[in-house]
Amino acid sequence: MTDPRKAAALISGGLDSLLAAKVILDQGIHVEGINFYTGFCVEGHTHAIRQKDRARPKRNNALWVAEQLGIKLHIIDIIEEYKDIVASPKHGYGANLNPCLDCKIFMVQKAREWIDGHGFDFIITGEVIGQRPKSQRKDTMPVIASESGADDLLLRPLCARNLPQTRPEREGWVDRQRLFAFEGRSRKPQMALAEQFGFKDYAQPAGGCCFLTDVQYSHKLADLWRTRGTRRYELDDIMLLKVGRHLRPRPHFKMIIGREDGENRFLEGYRKQFTHLFTTSHNGPLVLIDGEVVDDDLELAAQITARFSQGREADCVDVEIHTADGATVSKQVKPIAGDQIPRNWYL
């Protein structure tokens, strides 16, 4: 008896990749999952930094999908290489700073390298023609296959019958008649298939898995690039964009203001790297300052910090400032009035 053929499935944690892997597993193929971590992925417990989100399910959806399928999952860190994709995508951005088509090409390319290194035969994805406006269109499907180098080793089980035959189909490794011809934005065919397979609990599909699709997040990233004069970032930069209220009162500095205890705890981990402020006479947020500040700036930052504390209506609030070079300054300030904070300070 010959060993079964092996497929690497790109597992995002959503419904489509779950179904695609299941369809191929059911054809007797050995499937293992690959999940790529870019730094921009939305994870349940990244949200759970915030106290109010603690009740949300704390699970990594890709791992959960792998468990449902009974397959191994390899989580691969592509943070460094991904920076070039975000900074200058060949195919441009979607509605925000989401480089969806370049992202998909890159991930399939990495999957191609992975199957070559691990003795696997082909790659499967949960793509569906017409499902996403930027990356999942009839005309982008061959672009992904060719530019990634996967070519006809890339099989999309959910829409394969609307596409030319791939090598796994031609060679008879999989039965094309048992693949699908899903097309368009409707989720009904996927939901029906999920029911047929007995999957009742799955992550809400489509679009919500990457912070770069979020308008506000993209705005903050664009601000970061603009003020630094370069389209580069470190992992800590993009983590901090997910947390707190971001205000830029002056071009040369930004404030990151914890919105509640969970965020304050998270920001505490960054205290040594940033000038930071907190109120001592009233409960209030931990505030990090990103940028270079002088005395006048510290006065303004202290007034803003007081504004977001429980002393916002008080005449005087005590604020302690710890500068990045290790000095401590205490100030007594009147909180800035709400109407003195222009809307364009908020990022």
Place this chain on the structure above:
Amino acid sequence: MSEAQLDARRMLCPMPVIRTQEKVGQLNVGDILTVHCTDPGAIYDIPAWCRVNGHEVLDIAQQDGEVIIRIKVCEA
């Protein structure tokens, strides 16, 4: 059999899982790995990764804001 430690404190998931995966890949069957995390999500994710990839969680403890998970490397 050897014992190894992994400091994954201050990392947000899935980084503790990725670092665990890398470390386990360097160890031998029967070795024990102790992972120290501060992201509470690690309580769910590292055991899930172990179940999916065939390794055994020996113990999970929480103390002083840390999650400490002991893993036995198994034949994967």
